[in-house]
Amino acid sequence: MRLTLGKITIKGLDFGSATRVENGKLFVNKEELVALIREDSRVASAEVFLARPGESVRIVPVKDVIEPRVKVEGPGNIFPGFIGKLDPVGSGRTHVLQGAAVVTTGKIVGFQEGIIDMTGPGAQFTPFSQTFNVVVKVEPVAGLHQHDHENVVRMAGFKAAAYIGEAGRNTAPDTEEVYEWPSLAEAMTKHPGLPKVAYVYMLQTQGLLHDTYVYGVDAKRIIPTLISPTEVFDGAIVSGNCVSACDKNPTYVHLNQPIITELFKRHGKDYNFVGVIITNENVTLADKERSSNYTSRLAEMLGVDAAIVSEEGFGNPDADLVMNCRKLEQKGIKTVLVTDEYAGRDGSSQSLADTTPEANAVITAGNANETIVLPKLDTLIGHIDVVDVIAGGFSGSLRPDGTIEVEIQALTGATSEVGFIKLTAKGM
Numbered sequence: 241m242r243l244t245l246g247k248i249t250i251k252g253l254d255f256g257s258a259t260r261v262e263n264g265k266l267f268v269n270k271e272e273l274v275a276l277i278r279e280d281s282r283v284a285s286a287e288v289f290l291a292r293p294g295e296s297v298r299i300v301p302v303k304d305v306i307e308p309r310v311k312v313e314g315p316g317n318i319f320p321g322f323i324g325k326l327d328p329v330g331s332g333r334t335h336v337l338q339g340a341a342v343v344t345t346g347k348i349v350g351f352q353e354g355i356i357d358m359t360g361p362g363a364q365f366t367p368f369s370q371t372f373n374v375v376v377k378v379e380p381v382a383g384l385h386q387h388d389h390e391n392v393v394r395m396a397g398f399k400a401a402a403y404i405g406e407a408g409r410n411t412a413p414d415t416e417e418v419y420e421w422p423s424l425a426e427a428m429t430k431h432p433g434l435p436k437v438a439y440v441y442m443l444q445t446q447g448l449l450h451d452t453y454v455y456g457v458d459a460k461r462i463i464p465t466l467i468s469p470t471e472v473f474d475g476a477i478v479s480g481n482c483v484s485a486c487d488k489n490p491t492y493v494h495l496n497q498p499i500i501t502e503l504f505k506r507h508g509k510d511y512n513f514v515g516v517i518i519t520n521e522n523v524t525l526a527d528k529e530r531s532s533n534y535t536s537r538l539a540e541m542l543g544v545d546a547a548i549v550s551e552e553g554f555g556n557p558d559a560d561l562v563m564n565c566r567k568l569e570q571k572g573i574k575t576v577l578v579t580d581e582y583a584g585r586d587g588s589s590q591s592l593a594d595t596t597p598e599a600n601a602v603i604t605a606g607n608a609n610e611t612i613v614l615p616k617l618d619t620l621i622g623h624i625d626v627v628d629v630i631a632g633g634f635s636g637s638l639r640p641d642g643t644i645e646v647e648i649q650a651l652t653g654a655t656s657e658v659g660f661i662k663l664t665a666k667g668m
Contacts, residue, residue: 241420243470247336247413247417248414249415251339252265252266253373266340272403277399281381285378289374291343295358297357299345300627301353305373306492307341308342313332314334320476321453323398329471330474340371341492342401343374346623350482354486354630355485361612365612366662378396436544436546438514439499440550444552446460451480452477452479453478453480468516479494485632487605488653531560536567547574549565550577550578561579579603580657614646631650
């Protein structure tokens, strides 16, 4: 498979009479976009706002962040299983409005949703303070079940991103990235002498609004399986979950998956990148055993020498992470884990809920329990009262003077477990 991503760099954002890209600036027809979202009878109201880097704007609660894209050539369409026909993606040409994002907000769906500050200390923790954000605020009709509420907001985001992405269909890209993915038979023999490396991509699927979708299917219903990395880049995996904001993978992150991106950069030079194994994160011990058993079996069948394993979330999923590590290592597959930590506000508590001696190579994305004080900003998009109840907040987080004290787990993308992150490490 061959996928070309045409990147159209967005350097400005405003409303306009037509949705288009002109000289690097994205214009959005607010009325058309609102009308599109209001086509869903479950939507009581819809509003569209703009939030640009550096502006004194706070968005809360953040449901999802989605990059506008359009399928220009080849099979499928953006967000298969949700928008248009259900055809395989991962080949052809897709145009990307790089630097733009759709952010969804509204009444809180689940308590584990987040904050994006476009300026101030909070902006230093979220990568989405640097994107030109079209914020879609959706309020569903009264009486909807929480899962239906989540579906309404999720679909509004996908529709908005697809609508805005059309502005890039006939726009010449500023840059292009081409990804080639061979057949499995070819991949196994293409780089003799180099170690074979696979990526185990753990998807949050623990129910209770903790859902990730693969071609429209809730991934809790799958067993571990192989997927082409170009399919990931082309929208096959999307977010539908309400986990802690700091280490949640919004749809934007799946589309720009940084571990896969880095694996491609060194493929054929330092190692032979042979595939992506997607697996779920489970609630029951039996399901955890089943998925970790099959994940290690797939890696063994591929004959890989090493694997990178990333998780999404914390606590209960730590057990899935550790099981995957132990079983891969016991098969002779060297394993590196990517996670974050919940080590208490002073950093002295146990970082993960589970451990194993085989976990001897671990990358951390930071301590999500670290606290931060956010200043009062001029403009709020969403509902400020939720900061006292979202994960990372507490009773009294919202202070009388309008400032907010929260743990950084309340900030969208602060400790991304796939490395889509602004935090860095430095030597002492």
